[in-house]
Amino acid sequence: MQNIENDMDALFRKAVDQAPLIPATSRWEEISGKLSGNSTPSVAKEKINSFKKISGVFGYLLAGAITLTILTTFIKHHELISPDKTAKRIGNPMNEKALISTMRIQDIELKDINLFRVKKKTSVISYLKNENKTNFLSDPINAEEGKLNGGLSLNLNNIENINLFQNHKSIELTDSLNNSHNSSLVKLNSFHNSRFYLGLIGGPQLSKIKHQGLTKPGFDMGLLIGYRINKKISVETGFLFTKQYYFVGGKYYNSVTGVNTVNSMEGSRTAFEIPFKLNYYLFQKKSGGFFISAGVSSYVGVNDKILINVGEHPQPPPQKLDYGVASYLPSYLNFSLGYDYKFGKSTRFRLEPYLEIPMSSTAGNTININEGGALQVFNAGLHLVITEFIH
Amino acid sequence: MIHSKPPVWILENITHIIQGCIRKEYKYQKILYELYLGFALKIAFRYMYRYEKAIDVVHDGFVKLFNQFPNFHPGTEADIEKMLFAWLKKIIINASIDELRKGQMLPEIGGIPEYVWEITDSNNDADQKLLYKELFVLILELPPSYRTVFNLYTIDGYSHDEISKMLNIPVGTSKSNLSRARMILQKNVKKLEVVKLCRI
Numbered sequence: 223m224q225n226i227e228n229d230m231d232a233l234f235r236k237a238v239d240q241a242p243l244i245p246a247t248s249r250w251e252e253i254s255g256k257l258s259g260n261s262t263p264s265v266a267k268e269k270i271n272s273f274k275k276i277s278g279v280f281g282y283l284l285a286g287a288i289t290l291t292i293l294t295t296f297i298k299h300h301e302l303i304s305p306d307k308t309a310k311r312i313g314n315p316m317n318e319k320a321l322i323s324t325m326r327i328q329d330i331e332l333k334d335i336n337l338f339r340v341k342k343k344t345s346v347i348s349y350l351k352n353e354n355k356t357n358f359l360s361d362p363i364n365a366e367e368g369k370l371n372g373g374l375s376l377n378l379n380n381i382e383n384i385n386l387f388q389n390h391k392s393i394e395l396t397d398s399l400n401n402s403h404n405s406s407l408v409k410l411n412s413f414h415n416s417r418f419y420l421g422l423i424g425g426p427q428l429s430k431i432k433h434q435g436l437t438k439p440g441f442d443m444g445l446l447i448g449y450r451i452n453k454k455i456s457v458e459t460g461f462l463f464t465k466q467y468y469f470v471g472g473k474y475y476n477s478v479t480g481v482n483t484v485n486s487m488e489g490s491r492t493a494f495e496i497p498f499k500l501n502y503y504l505f506q507k508k509s510g511g512f513f514i515s516a517g518v519s520s521y522v523g524v525n526d527k528i529l530i531n532v533g534e535h536p537q538p539p540p541q542k543l544d545y546g547v548a549s550y551l552p553s554y555l556n557f558s559l560g561y562d563y564k565f566g567k568s569t570r571f572r573l574e575p576y577l578e579i580p581m582s583s584t585a586g587n588t589i590n591i592n593e594g595g596a597l598q599v600f601n602a603g604l605h606l607v608i609t610e611f612i613h
Numbered sequence: 614m615i616h617s618k619p620p621v622w623i624l625e626n627i628t629h630i631i632q633g634c635i636r637k638e639y640k641y642q643k644i645l646y647e648l649y650l651g652f653a654l655k656i657a658f659r660y661m662y663r664y665e666k667a668i669d670v671v672h673d674g675f676v677k678l679f680n681q682f683p684n685f686h687p688g689t690e691a692d693i694e695k696m697l698f699a700w701l702k703k704i705i706i707n708a709s710i711d712e713l714r715k716g717q718m719l720p721e722i723g724g725i726p727e728y729v730w731e732i733t734d735s736n737n738d739a740d741q742k743l744l745y746k747e748l749f750v751l752i753l754e755l756p757p758s759y760r761t762v763f764n765l766y767t768i769d770g771y772s773h774d775e776i777s778k779m780l781n782i783p784v785g786t787s788k789s790n791l792s793r794a795r796m797i798l799q800k801n802v803k804k805l806e807v808v809k810l811c812r813i
Contacts, residue, residue, distance in 0.1 A: 227795060230802070231767045237748035238768050240741075242731040243655055249672060250643050256676045257642070 418612045419568075421446035421460075427603030429466040429491075437488065439603075440466040442495065446607060454503045458517075462495040468599055491599075493524040499556050510563040510570070518552035519578060554578040554601070568611035577602045627694050634682045642679050652698070653705045659764050660709035662753050664729045667709075674701070674708040706769060710779060713757055725750060751801045759794035766791050 424443030428436055444462030451457065470487045499517025506512075560574030578601035630648070633641025653674060657667035678701060685700065730746050752760060752768075761780065765771040766787075771779070776787045 230795065230799065233802075234748055234752060234798070235768055237745040238655070238659060238752070240745045241655070241749035242742045242746060243651070243658060243749075244729055244731045248647055248650065249668075250646055253646060253672055253675050253679070254639060254643070257637075257639075257679055 417450045419448045419450065419570075419609045420612060421448065421607050421609035423460060423462060423605055423607045425603055425605045427464065427466060427601055429468040430600045430602075431468050431470050431597045434469050434471055437467045437469040440464065440491075442603070442605075444495070446609065448501075448609065450611075453506065456501045456503075457499070458501060458515075459496065459498045462497070464491075464493050464495050464521075466491040466493075466599070466601065470597065489526055491524060491526045493521045496520045496522065497556060498552075499558075503562075508564070510561055512559070512561050514559045515556070515574075516558075517556045518581070519554040519556050520552050521554070553581055555581055558605070560605070560607075570607075570609045572605070572607040572609065574605040574607060575603070576605060627697075631685070631693060631697060634679065635685060637679070637682065646675055649698075649701055653701060656702055656705045656769075657709050658729075659749075659752060659768065660706070660713060660761060662725070662757070662760075664726065666712065670708045670712050671705060673712075674705040677708065678704050702769070706765070707779075710761065713761060725753060747805055748802075751798055751805070754801075755794050755797060759790050759797065762787050762790040763794040763798075 422443075423446045424441065426439045426441055428439050430436055442462045442464035444460055446458060446460040448456050448458040468489045468491070470489065497517060497519045499515045501513045501515040503511045503513045556576060556578055558574050558576035560572050563571045563573075565571060580598035580600065630641045630644050634645055650671065653671045654667055657670040657674070658664060661667040661670055685697075752763065755763060762776055765776045765779065766773065773784045773787045773791075776782075777784045780787070782790075
C-alpha cells in the first residue's frame with residue numbers, strides 16, 4: 223500500500239514538473255505600475271482594513287457622543303426649569319420617577335412633617351406656585367426615621383400644589399390649627415431610582431439574501447444591559463449568540479464565467495452580535511409603554527458553513543469559513559419597535575420585532591459567493607426580552 | 614516557441630540580476646519576472662484551478678517579491694538560485710492559499726480550457742506530455758481543500774504540522790484530506806487507464 227502511494231506520489235510529481243503548460247504572456251507593465259505606485263495589493267488591503275477599523279472606532283465614538291449630547295441636553299433642560307440651586311445639590315429631584323404624589327392644598331400652613339424613612343436617602347419637598355414656577359421648600363432632609371417637627375412652616379398663600387420628592391412610603395401633613403389635613407396620612411407608591419437594567423434577550427430570526435427564498439429560522443440569545451436616560455429615552459447594548467440560516471440560488475455562484483452548474487447554496491452562520499441602540503418611548507402607561515428604536519450592530523467571530531448543491535457532481539464537504547478580520551465593525555443598522563409590559567416594581571417583559579439592514583459590504587454582514595461577489599444578508603426577527611432594574 | 618532574439622536574461626548572470634533587484638532596478642526586475650514567470654505560474658495553477666486566476670496570483674506574488682527584495686540575503690553564489698527559487702515558491706504558495714481563502718475554498722465549476730496546454734502532434738513525446746497533462750488535470754479537479762493539502766504535502770514537501778499551521782486546520786484534518794485526495798486520484802488514474810485502453 224505504501225509503495226503504491228509512493229509510486230503514485232512520484233508519478234504526480236513528475237506530471238506536475240513535466241506538464242506542458244503554456245507560459246503566460248508577460249504582463250510586466252501591470253507589475254511595474256504597481257511597483258512604481260509603491261503599493262502592493264496586500265498593503266492596499268491592510269490600508270483598507272485599518273481604515274475599516276478606524277471607521278468602526280469612530281462609529282462607536284460618534285454613537286457615544288450623540289448619547290452624551292442627548293443626556294446633557296436633558297439635564298440642562300431640567301436645570302432651566304428649576305430655579306433653586308438646591309435641586310443641583312440633591313442630585314436631580316426633578317427626576318419624574320421621583321415624583322411620588324401631588325397633593326392639592328389651599329390656604330393651609332404646614333406645621334409638622336412626619337417622615338417615615340424606608341432607606342437612608344435624602345428627601346426634598348417642593349411646591350408649585352400659581353405661575354407654575356417650581357420652588358423647593360427645604361434643603362435635603364437627612365432626618366432619621368421618625369418625626370421632623372417645627373422647622374418647616376410657611377405661609378401657603380397662593381400655593382395650589384405640593385409635590386413630594388423622596389424615597390419615603392408615606393407622609394403626614396398637619397395644618398396650622400394642628401389638624402391633620404386630608405386624613406393626614408397619604409399612602410405613597412414606592413418607586414425605584416435605578417436607571418441601569420439588565421436583561422435576557424432572545425428570539426427567532428430569519429435571514430435573506432437578495433430576493434431569494436427564506437429557509438428555516440435561526441435564533442439569537444444573550445444578555446442585555448441598558449441605561450434609562452429619562453422617562454422617554456434609554457440606551458442599550460448587549461452580547462448575543464446568533465445562529466442564522468440562508469439560501470442562495472445557483473445563479474449567484476459564478477457571475478464571471480457564466481459557467482454554472484450549481485443549483486443552490488444553503489448556508490448557516492454562527493456569530494456573536496454586539497448591538498448598540500437608542501430606545502424612544504412614544505407613550506407610557508402604568509402597564510407598560512410603546513417604543514421605537516434605532517442603532518447599529520457589530521458581528522464578531524462570524525463563521526459560515528455553505529453546502530453547495532451541484533446536481534450530478536459530487537458534493538464537497540461544507541467548508542468552515544472565518545471572517546475574523548473585519549468582524550468587530552458596525553455592520554448593520556438596527557430598527558425595531560416594541561411594547562414593554564411592567565411586572566411588579568422593576569421587572570419588564572418586552573416584545574420587539576426588528577429589522578437588520580446591512581450597512582456596507584463588510585465581512586460581518588456579507589457572504590462571499592465565489593466569483594459572484596459578496597452578497598449582503600438581511601435579518602429580521604422577534605426579540606423576547608425580560609429586564610430587571612438594578613437596585 | 615521560436616524567439617527572434619535571445620531573451621535578455623540569457624546574457625545576464627543570476628547574481629547580477631538578484632543584486633539589481635535588491636537595488637530595485639526595473640531592468641533586473643523585469644528580467645527576473647520573465648525568467649521565473651513559467652515556474653511561478655505552474656505552482657499557482659496547481660492550487661488555483663483557473664488559469665486566469667493563477668496568473669493574477671503570480672503577478673501579486675511578484676509584486677510582493679520585488680517589494681521585499683531588499684530583505685533578501687543571498688548566500689553563496691552556488692546556492693543563490695536555489696534560495697531564490699524556494700523563496701519565490703513560498704510566496705506563490707502563500708498567495709495562492711490567500712486567494713483560495715478569499716474564494717472560501719469553494720469548488721470550481723467548469724472545465725480547464727485546452728489553450729493552456731502546449732501540445733504538438735508532431736512531437737515525439739506527445740503521448741507522454743498528454744499523460745502528464747491529464748495527471749495534472751486530475752490534481753486540479755480535486756476539491757480545493759483536498760487539492761491544497763495534496764499539493765502542499767506531496768508536491769511541495771510540507772509536513773502535516775506545517776500544513777496545519779498554514780491552513781489553520783487540525784493535523785488530523787490535513788491527514789484525512791490527503792488520504793481522501795489520494796483515494797480520489799487512485800480511482801481517477803484507474804479510469805484514465807481504462808479510457809486509454811479503449812482508445813487503443
